[in-house]
Amino acid sequence: MTATNISASPRPPAARKSPKPAAPREPGRDGALLRRLTDPLGALLVVVALAALWEGYKAFGRAVDDRFLGLGLPVATDDLSMPHLWTIVGSLAAPARAGDSTSLAVYLIGETTVTLREALYGLGAGSLLGLVLAVLFVHVAPLNRGLMPWLVASQTVPLVAIAPMIVIWGGKAGLPPWAGVTGIAAYLAFFPVTVNSLRGLKSPPTVQLDFMRSVGAGQLRVLWSLRFPAALPYVFAGLRLAATASVVGAIVGELSAGTGRGIGRAILTSAYYYSNGPEKLYAAVLVAAIAGILFVQVLALLERFALRHRHAR
Amino acid sequence: MAEPAIISVRGVDKVFNGGSDRAVTALQDIDLTIGRGEFISLLGPSGCGKSTLLRVMADLTAPTGGTVTVNGKTPGAARAARDYGMVFQQAGLFEWRSVLRNVELPLQVAGAKKDVHRAKALEMLELVRLSEFAGHYPWQLSGGMQQRVAIARALSADPEILFMDEPLGALDEMNRERLQGELLRIWGDTRTTVVFVTHSISEAVFLSSRVVVMSARPGRIAASIDVDLPYPRTAETRTTPEFFEKVTEVRKALHGAPSEQAAA
Numbered sequence: 254m255t256a257t258n259i260s261a262s263p264r265p266p267a268a269r270k271s272p273k274p275a276a277p278r279e280p281g282r283d284g285a286l287l288r289r290l291t292d293p294l295g296a297l298l299v300v301v302a303l304a305a306l307w308e309g310y311k312a313f314g315r316a317v318d319d320r321f322l323g324l325g326l327p328v329a330t331d332d333l334s335m336p337h338l339w340t341i342v343g344s345l346a347a348p349a350r351a352g353d354s355t356s357l358a359v360y361l362i363g364e365t366t367v368t369l370r371e372a373l374y375g376l377g378a379g380s381l382l383g384l385v386l387a388v389l390f391v392h393v394a395p396l397n398r399g400l401m402p403w404l405v406a407s408q409t410v411p412l413v414a415i416a417p418m419i420v421i422w423g424g425k426a427g428l429p430p431w432a433g434v435t436g437i438a439a440y441l442a443f444f445p446v447t448v449n450s451l452r453g454l455k456s457p458p459t460v461q462l463d464f465m466r467s468v469g470a471g472q473l474r475v476l477w478s479l480r481f482p483a484a485l486p487y488v489f490a491g492l493r494l495a496a497t498a499s500v501v502g503a504i505v506g507e508l509s510a511g512t513g514r515g516i517g518r519a520i521l522t523s524a525y526y527y528s529n530g531p532e533k534l535y536a537a538v539l540v541a542a543i544a545g546i547l548f549v550q551v552l553a554l555l556e557r558f559a560l561r562h563r564h565a566r
Numbered sequence: 567m568a569e570p571a572i573i574s575v576r577g578v579d580k581v582f583n584g585g586s587d588r589a590v591t592a593l594q595d596i597d598l599t600i601g602r603g604e605f606i607s608l609l610g611p612s613g614c615g616k617s618t619l620l621r622v623m624a625d626l627t628a629p630t631g632g633t634v635t636v637n638g639k640t641p642g643a644a645r646a647a648r649d650y651g652m653v654f655q656q657a658g659l660f661e662w663r664s665v666l667r668n669v670e671l672p673l674q675v676a677g678a679k680k681d682v683h684r685a686k687a688l689e690m691l692e693l694v695r696l697s698e699f700a701g702h703y704p705w706q707l708s709g710g711m712q713q714r715v716a717i718a719r720a721l722s723a724d725p726e727i728l729f730m731d732e733p734l735g736a737l738d739e740m741n742r743e744r745l746q747g748e749l750l751r752i753w754g755d756t757r758t759t760v761v762f763v764t765h766s767i768s769e770a771v772f773l774s775s776r777v778v779v780m781s782a783r784p785g786r787i788a789a790s791i792d793v794d795l796p797y798p799r800t801a802e803t804r805t806t807p808e809f810f811e812k813v814t815e816v817r818k819a820l821h822g823a824p825s826e827q828a829a830a
């Protein structure tokens with residue numbers, strides 16, 4: 254995992270650029286409504302397109318005998334390599350293990366909950382660390398210059414190398430395995446939050462900083478009443494990246510941890526027994542993906558609420 | 567002047583980037599006394615140091631030399647005591663706060679109780695005639711309305727002095743003249759001392775009880791001209807011969823400033 258795309262752009266601060274004419278109460282309402290309608294529709298379209306692609310490739314590939322224009326197709330289309338979508342979805346309803354009454358879906362959702370909890374704790378801890386670092390950096394410039402290169406470097410170390418280390422250290426310190434996994438999630442989550450929050454805390458224009466000074470505001474007041482609220486859209490942009498990273502971190506962390514729980518473990522197990530039921534691996538991946546999307550969506554909802562009064566929604 | 571001084575500037579210099587080859591003498595040996603209740607304009611060409619002088623009085627910039635007294639205190643103490651309010655060329659309102667909460671901000675910083683600052687902020691919005699926009703957000707207002715909110719915000723903590731740095735500079739001519747009238751009414755209602763930076767001669771003459779003309783490179787005070795046109799001043803005032811005479815007198819002082827002669 255490398256530190257690419259760490260700095261996401263929040264909505265542009267359009268409000269302070271050009272004064273608008275006296276506006277009606279809620280301009281942009283139509284736009285928001287349209288987006289709310291098209292959002293799920295667009296998502297559905299993408300899902301349908303992906304499904305069509307999967308099944309199309311499978312059907313088409315077999316029709317041309319796994320060759321196309323004289324080239325071998327990159328993935329075989331037999332049921333072992335690419336189970337039918339309905340087989341995958343159907344397997345969710347079947348028992349997770351022979352002689353067990355719980356369905357695969359219930360089992361996978363249970364494991365996912367474990368993973369999401371680790372990711373959430375990691376996101377919380379990582380974001381807090383990220384915010385604290387950003388606040389320190391904005392007030393102590395030498396600290397920023399001195400420490401930032403190390404933070405960047407920390408994100409370029411391969412996760413697969415770091416993960417077992419963190420888990421082992423956690424174990425030596427007497428912490429339960431999930432703590433190590435949470436630590437890995439936090440390790441991935443803090444960086445985008447630091448970078449974006451720092452940009453946000455520095456975003457207030459001179460006129461706003463001068464104004465705060467003119468009313469006798471101290472550093473703490475400036476931080477609380479100006480820098481934090483100005484940074485909020487940037488912080489959320491960082492959180493969105495951090496949320497994704499924390500889920501990835503938790504899943505990869507589980508592979509190194511001896512927890513025996515979590516969707517990462519479930520994926521590993523079903524990969525191990527792949528030939529017994531290939532559809533189980535795909536089902537696990539499917540559930541993990543959906544969970545990740547939901548995790549980020551919850552955050553997006555929070556963001557929409559927190560920034561509801563701002564321009565250019 | 568008859569009134570006791572509220573601001574006194576003695577021998578103030580300001581050099582930016584001093585010691586380096588990019589040193590700029592923005593202010594040189596400035597002496598200025600401003601009486602309580604005056605409406606003073608600092609007038610001069612762009613870059614002559616008007617903003618710098620205002621910022622020195624407001625303790626937003628430290629002078630290189632000289633002394634400044636504001637309301638009997640150092641500028642820093644006056645700033646901490648919220649003895650002045652300030653309006654800038656950009657309104658600089660906080661876009662995440664409603665109009666009302668923007669106006670409340672100085673009172674919040676001052677530690678006032680919530681019901682107190684709510685009432686006071688509403689009173690200020692009434693003063694700038696924006697009561698019905700209390701719940702709006704800055705981006706929903708025109709530039710002129712935003713600037714009126716900035717004025718209400720600057721006055722909400724009951725300062726004795728109002729510093730304004732080209733507050734109407736970004737507005738179109740019509741809005742500008744309307745707000746000039748509003749500003750005089752507000753000045754009359756609140757009896758604050760106003761120090762107003764502008765580079766418009768007619769604006770300075772229309773508003774001020776006294777125009778302080780500055781010259782550039784180095785920034786100095788070239789003239790101080792009393793404007794004895796009676797208040798209240800209205801749109802009519804702009805058409806009187808006395809107004810034109812004053813404008814001409816100020817223009818002459820401005821063009822007679824040393825740097826302008828050298829440039830011509």
Ligand SMILES: Nc1ncnc2c1ncn2[C@@H]1O[C@H](COP(=O)(O)OP(=O)(O)O)[C@@H](O)[C@H]1O
Nearest residue numbers: 582583590592611612613614615616617618619
């Ligand atoms: N922060 C600064 N650093 C360096 N030079 C400055 C700074 N602020 C103003 N100056 C210079 O000081 C001079 C006076 O500037 P200013 O007070 O802004 O003029 P005015 O407001 O009359 O247009 C200008 O030459 C300007 O370039």
Ligand SMILES: [Mg+2]
Nearest residue numbers: 616617618731
């Ligand atoms: Mg200026």
